[in-house]
Amino acid sequence: MNADSFVLIATLVKSRAGIVLTPDKDYMLETRLAPILRSEGLPSLDALALKLRDTRSEILARAVTEALTVNESSFFRDGKPFDHLKRLMPKLQAARPAGQKLRIWSAACSTGQEAYSCAMVLRELGIRDAEIYGTDLSREVVERAREGLFTQFEVQRGLPVQMLVKYFKQEGGKWRASPELRAMTRFEERNLLADHRVLGRFDVIFCRNVLIYFDPPTKERVLNALAGLLAPDGALYLGGAETVLGLTSRLAPIPGERSAYGLASSLAMAG
Ligand SMILES: C[S@@+](CC[C@H](N)C(=O)[O-])C[C@H]1O[C@@H](n2cnc3c(N)ncnc32)[C@H](O)[C@@H]1O
Known part of the structure; x- marks a missing residue:
């Protein structure tokens, strides 16, 4: 070339x-x-x-x-954000008015493992008043996420066997996410560079393993846009090789948590 x-x-x-x-x-x-x-x-x-x-x-x-997108993903990828999510969600639920749905956004969700992992965390916590919105630039992966059908290889990556049998059904040699998981999740095409204000506020945003492909001004722009949608007591999870440091002052690491960030103003008030 x-x-x-x-x-x-x-x-x-x-x-x-x-x-x-x-x-x-x-x-x-x-x-x-x-x-x-x-x-x-x-x-x-x-x-x-x-x-x-x-x-x-x-x-x-x-x-x-x-x-030219990299669509690599796996269930409960990197573990830590999901451990934090397990501890965070009951607190957020307690802080919200009864009946208000907790909202999670898996931005750049690829084939949906991240969103379905969140759905399993919520089911295990007994939280049903929640919606998980998965978005990606690639039409093909969004369609796959919507189908919720995973190969044996995919379910062997990160999904504990007891969760597999509890939340997935075998279908023609593959594994289909249960209707309960699928009812909690919604997948759509969306470019991270778009204006997201129409989406409203999210309690939790996952934006992992995608900023690594962007240059610093684009990372900064996306992070500031995500900060504008994050609830004051919510969390943004980034990939292990990603950070907000040096890119935006609106977000700051949640003390003691790996890959978890909150609004700098709220974290400063919490001391
Ligand atoms: C490596 S995957 C990460 C999947 C998941 N977040 C994870 O960490 O397992 C990166 C995803 O980002 C998506 N992506 C790349 N650029 C994007 C953009 N501008 N807007 C939305 N999604 C994008 C790709 O299509 C791909 O599915």
Whole structure:
């Protein structure tokens, strides 16, 4: 691929998804975009770049962007945020008026393991007045999350066997999330770069393992937007390699908790 083609594809993906592709990622472009070259009958990435430039096809631009997202996820990934969630949710429930639903947002939810893990935590706590909203840029993963159907390999990653038998049913060699879990969850396409104010306030936001793909100004913009939606006593969970430090002063680490952040103003008042 020539340098101009790389710049064209990298600029497209950065503007559509915030994802930064560095030139050392050209091997990744070749493997990830190979299926698109085949389906479009194109001989090379240079030809794909030309087509993107000349046709400005929304469908093709979307397919290229989605192909370059990393959709890796697993149940109860990294453990700690879910341990914190278990302790936090009863406190939040006690602090809310009776009947008010607790709201969790799994932003960049990929195939839904994070959202379903939250649903299991809530079920185990006996909390039913809750809704879990899972969103992702990629249409394909959102559809998979909605189906709630996981392979044997996927359920073996992080899902304790007692939770598997309690909350999933075998279906044609795969495992389907139970109707109770699915009733608590809702999945939609949503770009993290969009204006999220229409979504209202969330008690808990998971935004994990996606900011690592963004540059600092984009991380800052997304974190400030999430801070604007977080309840004063709520929590934002980031991935293990992500932080708010040096990016926004609106959020601060929750003392003693790994990967958990709260509104800096509330944490300062709590002392
Ligand atoms: C590595 S997965 C993380 C999944 C889950 N949060 C976890 O930690 O297991 C990253 C996800 O971010 C999504 N993503 C990338 N850029 C995005 C954007 N601008 N808006 C929304 N989702 C995005 C990708 O489609 C992908 O599914």
